[in-house]
Amino acid sequence: MLVSSIILLSCFIGVIILIVTEKLNRAIAALIGAVISYFVLIFLEGEEFNSIVILLFGSSEDDYVNLHSLILIISMMIIVLICHEAGVFQFLAIKLIIFSKGKPIRLLIINCTITVMISSVLNNILTVIILIPLTITISRILNTNPAPYILTQAILVNIGGTIFSISSIPNILITTYAKISFIEFFMNVGFISIIVFAFTVIFFIFIYKNELNIPEENSRILKEFNVWNFVQNKELLFESIFALIILIILFILIPPSFITPDIIALIISLVLVVISRLDPKELISKIDFELIFYLLGIFVITGALELIGLTEMLGNFLLQISGSDQLTQIILILWVSAFLSSSIDNIPITKVLIPVVGSMSQGNSANTDKTLFYSLAIGANWGDNLTPMGDNILVMNIAEQNKRPISFKQFFKLGFITTLYQLLIVSIILITIFHLMNGILIWIIIFLVITSLSLLSQKGPERIRKILDKIITKFRNKIIG
Numbered sequence: 001m002l003v004s005s006i007i008l009l010s011c012f013i014g015v016i017i018l019i020v021t022e023k024l025n026r027a028i029a030a031l032i033g034a035v036i037s038y039f040v041l042i043f044l045e046g047e048e049f050n051s052i053v054i055l056l057f058g059s060s061e062d063d064y065v066n067l068h069s070l071i072l073i074i075s076m077m078i079i080v081l082i083c084h085e086a087g088v089f090q091f092l093a094i095k096l097i098i099f100s101k102g103k104p105i106r107l108l109i110i111n112c113t114i115t116v117m118i119s120s121v122l123n124n125i126l127t128v129i130i131l132i133p134l135t136i137t138i139s140r141i142l143n144t145n146p147a148p149y150i151l152t153q154a155i156l157v158n159i160g161g162t163i164f165s166i167s168s169i170p171n172i173l174i175t176t177y178a179k180i181s182f183i184e185f186f187m188n189v190g191f192i193s194i195i196v197f198a199f200t201v202i203f204f205i206f207i208y209k210n211e212l213n214i215p216e217e218n219s220r221i222l223k224e225f226n227v228w229n230f231v232q233n234k235e236l237l238f239e240s241i242f243a244l245i246i247l248i249i250l251f252i253l254i255p256p257s258f259i260t261p262d263i264i265a266l267i268i269s270l271v272l273v274v275i276s277r278l279d280p281k282e283l284i285s286k287i288d289f290e291l292i293f294y295l296l297g298i299f300v301i302t303g304a305l306e307l308i309g310l311t312e313m314l315g316n317f318l319l320q321i322s323g324s325d326q327l328t329q330i331i332l333i334l335w336v337s338a339f340l341s342s343s344i345d346n347i348p349i350t351k352v353l354i355p356v357v358g359s360m361s362q363g364n365s366a367n368t369d370k371t372l373f374y375s376l377a378i379g380a381n382w383g384d385n386l387t388p389m390g391d392n393i394l395v396m397n398i399a400e401q402n403k404r405p406i407s408f409k410q411f412f413k414l415g416f417i418t419t420l421y422q423l424l425i426v427s428i429i430l431i432t433i434f435h436l437m438n439g440i441l442i443w444i445i446i447f448l449v450i451t452s453l454s455l456l457s458q459k460g461p462e463r464i465r466k467i468l469d470k471i472i473t474k475f476r477n478k479i480i481g
Contacts, residue, residue, distance in 0.1 A: 004044045008304050011036045012352075015301060016344050026345070027290045030297025037304040045308065055303030056296055062177070066299050068262045069176045070292065075265035076166055077287050079243065080122055082272050086240040087231045089118050089130050094227045097138055104212035105205060108149065111135065112201050115153040116193075119160025120167045121244065124384075127157050132398045139404070146404050148208040148480075151414050154385075154395040156200065159422075161381045162193040165261070166251070169295070170350040170380045175261075177354050178373045182251035182261060189374045192429055196422050203421060207414075207476055236276055243272045295347065302351040311352060315359030322360075327434040329360055330375045331427050337379030338423055342386035350380045371430075378426055385415040413479050 015033040018024045024032075041047040058064035083089065093114045100107040119127040131153055139146035161168035165175040165185040175185055231237050247268045251261055273280060305311050318336070322328040333353070340349045357376050361369040388396065388411040399406045428446075432439025457468045 004040050004308055005310055007040050007044075008037060008301075008308060009310060011040075012301055012305060012348070015297075016348065019345055019348075025290070027293040027297065030294045030301065030348075032297075034297040034300035037300050041304055041307065047307070051307070052300065055300045055307070063179075065176050068260055069172050070295065072166065072172050072176070072262035072265050073169060073295070074287065074292070075262060075269040078269040078283060079247065079265065079272060080126065081283055081286050082236075082269075082276050082278065083121075083240040083244065084126065084130075085278060086233060086236040086276075088237060088240050088244070089122065089127075090134065091227060091231055091237060093118065093131060093134055097134075098227065104144070105209065108152065108204065108208065108212060109201055111149050112152055112156050112197070112204065115156045116160040116163065116197055119157045120163035123168065124157045124161060127160070128154065128395050128398065132395060136399070136404050144213060145211065146399075147406060147410070148204075148211055150395065150399055150404070150406060151411060152204045152208075154411070155415055155418050156197065158381050158384050159193050159197050159200065162378055163190045164248075164251075166265070168381055169291075170346050171377055173347075173350050174354060174373050174377050177358075178370060179256065180370060180373060181256050182248075184370070185374075185377075188370070189377050192374075192378065192426060195429065196425050199425050200418065200422060203418065207479055210476070211480065236278075239275055240272065243268055298348050298351050302348060302355075305352065306355045311355040312359050314352075315356040318356065319360055326371075327430060330371050330430055330434075333357060333360070333372055334375040334379045334426060334430075335423060337376050338383030338419070339386065341380045341383035346380045346384060350376065353380070371433075375430070379423075382419055382422055385419045388412050388415060410480070417479055 011033050015029050018029040019026045038052055041051060042049070055066075057067040057070075096110045096114050097107070100110045115127065115131060118131065122130070132150055135149045135153060136146050139149065162171065163186070165171050165180065165182050171185065171189075174180070175182075228234075247265065250264045250268070254264060273283065302311075318332060319329070322332045337349065337353055340353075353376055354373075357372045361372050388408050396406045396408070396411060428439065428442050431442065453468065456464050457472070458465075460468075
């Protein structure tokens with residue numbers, strides 16, 4: 001057991017290092033790790049091949065959790081591919097940008113809103129591939145600096161990733177394992193995400209309000225934009241929008257105990273393939289099979305860690321740190337998962353922490369049990385912005401290719417500060433949920449401090465106003481300078 005534990009833990013760490021350093025394709029690295037895990041389980045632990053199949057797809061005991069996750073992911077890939085072909089997301093983005101009428105702060109708010117809306121359906125990579133070039137094009141037309149818009153979009157992509165249970169792969173893995181319904185996830189994680197989104201936009205306006213300048217003569221150009229020039233097939237556009245609306249309605253109305261979300265998504269994807277009349281071979285060729293193989297490899301590696309008891313040991317360790325207090329456990333999972341996913345891909349981190357959270361939740365009430373998983377979903381998704389690693393490197397690459405470079409340091413400062421700010425807000429919300437009076441007291445103190453500083457900066461003695469203005473300017477420059 002000890003030898004197996006050392007080999008499997010070393011294997012997991014090795015796979016993570018290969019992925020982070022990009023020395024090897026992530027799917028190949030994960031599959032190599034899966035093969036090593038196979039030999040350890042079969043020849044050192046005496047497990048049968050049936051155990052490997054269970055690690056890949058799940059068993060009747062866990063309701064084939066991994067298989068359901070894979071079906072849902074592939075189905076959503078097909079739906080998103082067709083919507084992308086129809087120009088649904090470009091259409092929505094340009095419609096909203098035109099609505100800004102070239103007003104700088106309104107354009108920032110709309111850009112932020114578009115990002116969260118689109119990333120709640122699309123994965124992060126597709127969202128930035130669509131939005132960042134579009135943002136740079138608009139900024140060139142309006143003759144304005146695109147950096148504030150690009151940076152805020154890159155950070156808010158992960159907020160959009162926690163709106164729905166289908167918004168990201170960590171969400172799918174968590175909700176399938178914990179049997180959390182679409183509406184349960186939205187009413188808890190999605191609602192918190194919307195609140196934090198509002199606070200984040202206010203923070204961005206505070207940071208960038210002096211940087212957002214659009215010449216008035218250039219803002220008139222937006223009025224000449226014809227959104228239909230970006231749509232190649234109107235019929236497919238309306239079919240795709242209708243399919244997305246039906247999908248979300250069915251997720252809300254149909255309980256998972258009757259029809260699971262993956263089967264609903266599969267049915268919608270097949271109907272959309274048929275009515276779209278797109279070439280099925282071409283659609284299949286565009287499915288991200290690298291991601292599927294990567295997930296299968298991670299399923300085996302993390303399942304092996306769980307099988308030999310390493311994840312249970314980690315759960316017990318976190319329990320010792322947090323004690324029996326449920327709020328402390330939830331906040332600990334939030335921050336630990338966020339910092340782990342800051343430099344490590346959030347899929348393996350989520351897959352490792354799911355059974356850890358499961359072991360921590362034993363003995364808790366059903367509500368607290370699910371809140372631990374909600375906390376994991378937020379931390380695993382949002383922690384990505386603590387460093388400019390992972391998908392954020394793509395943002396900087398796209399910006400550089402379009403001759404609007406964003407530096408590593410520039411992204412790191414804004415991303416790190418913003419994510420800490422977001423995690424603190426979530427922590428206060430959780431405190432309010434579990435200890436209402438303490439939470440209300442914290443919100444009152446925050447409100448009084450902000451109001452007092454605002455009044456002093458506007459109507460206070462000139463000396464105090466100058467000091468506050470100097471501090472605020474220095475803070476802004478530290479982040480965006």
